[in-house]
Amino acid sequence: MSLSNLLPELLFEILTRLPPKDLLRSLCVSKSWNATIRSRRFIKAHLQRSAATNSDRALLVGSYPSDFFSVSFDDSEAFGECVEIAPPLKCPEPAVEVDPFDPRLPDFISARWIKCPAAYTEIIGRSVHGLVCIRKGGKGEDGDIAFWNPSIQKFKMIPPTTLEADLNIMTKLGSPCYAFGYDSINDDYKLVGFVEFRNKEPLFLTYSVQIYSLKSNSWKRIQNINIPWWSDYVFDLHNIVYVTGALCWLMDDGSDIYTIVTLDLATEECGAFPAPVDKPYLFLEVLGDCLYICVRHGRTRHDGWIMKEFGVAESWTLIYSINEEDSGSLCRKTFHYKPLVFSKNSGMVLFVDDYYMLFWIDIEEDTVKEVDIHGFPPGVVMVENYSISHPVTVTICVGSLCLLDGDDVLAARHQQGPSYLEEAESSKQSEESLDLAVEAAEDDQN
Template identity: 40%
Template sequence: MSNIPHELIFDILSRLKPKDLIRYMCVSKAWYALIHNQDFIKAHGERSIKTNSTRTILLQVATCPLDFISLPFDNDEMLGTATKVGRPMITKYHLTNTVGYANGLVAICNYTDKYIALWNPSIQKLKKIPFTTHEPHAHPPSPDFRMIHNYGFGYDSTNDDYKLVAIVHFGDGEDVTLSFQVSVYSLKANSWKTIQNMPCGGFSLYSDYLMFSNGALSWLMSKLDGEDQYKILTLDLASEKYREFPIPDPVDGGDIEDYTPDLGVLGDYLCICLTLYDYRRDVWIMKGNGVTESWSLLCSIYLLGKPLLFSENGEMVLLMMERKGYNRLYWYHLEKKNFKKACRLRRRPLTATICRESLCLLLDDDPIKSSKKRKFSNE
């Protein structure tokens, strides 16, 4: 193989799946070094995104220990066979939750042992990050004092860094918000830091989830005085600056108090679902720069379903819906407004995350220690 140009080997290997590349690291020291190379890992990830390949739906199911199931899909209509992809952590209780995803890495919060696991299911690599600590002088101790941790995860392409964001909510026994503290963990620096607090303006966190899209984390805020008013707050991971914008107005001009908002991500767009009285769901996507006019109504569905992804041609949306005691996946055609069954899930998932296979976290290997454990062929 020494006669084969390095560029050709680089190109061929970058087309392979991560699990195959892990095996091929044993071919030679040169291949081991190449697959561990940062430029190769980035090129492999960029090719996966460009070719829209190795996509899966990662389902977290309610088992103890925690189980994940991978459901691959390659085209607009056919889904593959669901398979177990491993148990990234062992816990006594179901106090775990998926809090984010970026470039093949899944962030899982372990509330029992107080850490976040960055897990790459395609190569079974895991890195544990302890919870952020709050400033000890932030609040005096009291019997009713409590803290709630909310976490989000995303990729800062400007600095080529993966970041966790922690919003620590300080409150009392009557659910009165005292203050917030926001911290950011950098995988590159391997440390937490406290950043400027978010602009609340009489609003508090509405949901526990921070959604990652286009280099920023976004979350829903609701009015503290009991009025049904909402806004979206966004933190840019590169600049670490905040921006806020309104949610869309109801389609029929009704009162927002009749709707339940739910923030998510659909494709490359920030998405919000407004559910009316548990029978109609209006799905909006953000196509602009964070103003009311940037919201575009995608569809109104009279069966409640969570939108997961667009089909490759953009004509359909994959929905996860509960029917007759089972979670089922359906394709919904945006123009024809009809449904087509995709598959039935045998176990009810807690979360569903759209993933791509990648080599992220492979560089956490110690090349010297790892090479001693591996047996290479002659170069």
């Protein structure tokens, strides 16, 4: 039986099993295939299967100034080779590099030292449905922003906001902070910008909240958040995470008592609930679609907490506690650990630290195992006035067709297509993938 004669639902099922790159090639098979693959129903079904099977996921690594790398990461937790990929936003290379043997370089990390200030491209938050939001900017700058799907190399430039506060009664403080997430009620990807102002009279700190909608391709301003100038409340808007349809960030009352503030992306309303502990060093992250908090006890121990039921304070659960004796020198090397993903059996968690080091933490045994990936870029350390910062971002991306109608990243970079041999090899790989998908679908039908 030819593929063109397959029942529509069986063909639909077969196509959901193909990786995104093969589906891009399949758009040219026929008008009906093209219409099927571009339909929102198909894109959602393909995403759901991809996320459930971990069949096409990767680590996306953003490196200073604007280099990006992809590392395949299959369901068996085996890492592939690190491959450089082209981003839609590119910054110039830094003009000055410092001697890598500079005595300020820590003895535990092999890194490139870069003289600052300089522009760089960063990932905002984490990947959502295979999309990442990237921003080009630097210290004190508000640069271009784009939504990007690296698995199909499609992107969408975000128009600059035209919404400004009345500067006659307010003074702008610094550049905006941004967060990226998904509104499941309206099936819309959104970018939220927070701009801090000081009211001239009365004295208030005002956070202007602006939301960009991909569906409408427009910005709008929602409620302002006002805090008395004399209060001790502080918003940590440089650490905003997305989870379960909401953005979350920490608020400190001035005495290391933390509250987690939320912004629902569908209702555009704020909420709050308490953090699980009162400690001076808390970092919000997301792990396994649950809100996660890393608690630092100096440089000798850190704890990991997850909120199993979003918004329910009683569901906070301590999943591990690692100290220096368990991890050797690991706890002394960095101050912040970012969780990326649970292992297949959920017994381990993959982390990345400030210096690009990847490692598994066994949450049952409270032990640490470092990960070595061939071709992984060295850590990057920026030096400015003898202070150190680490503009390095890592996120897990699933293969998806989100933003299929976006602009092509490679179109502007490559005027000529692949050679005949490359074209033939790509076609062969696509046919093999399609054969496997057909066999799997037929087995399910039986």
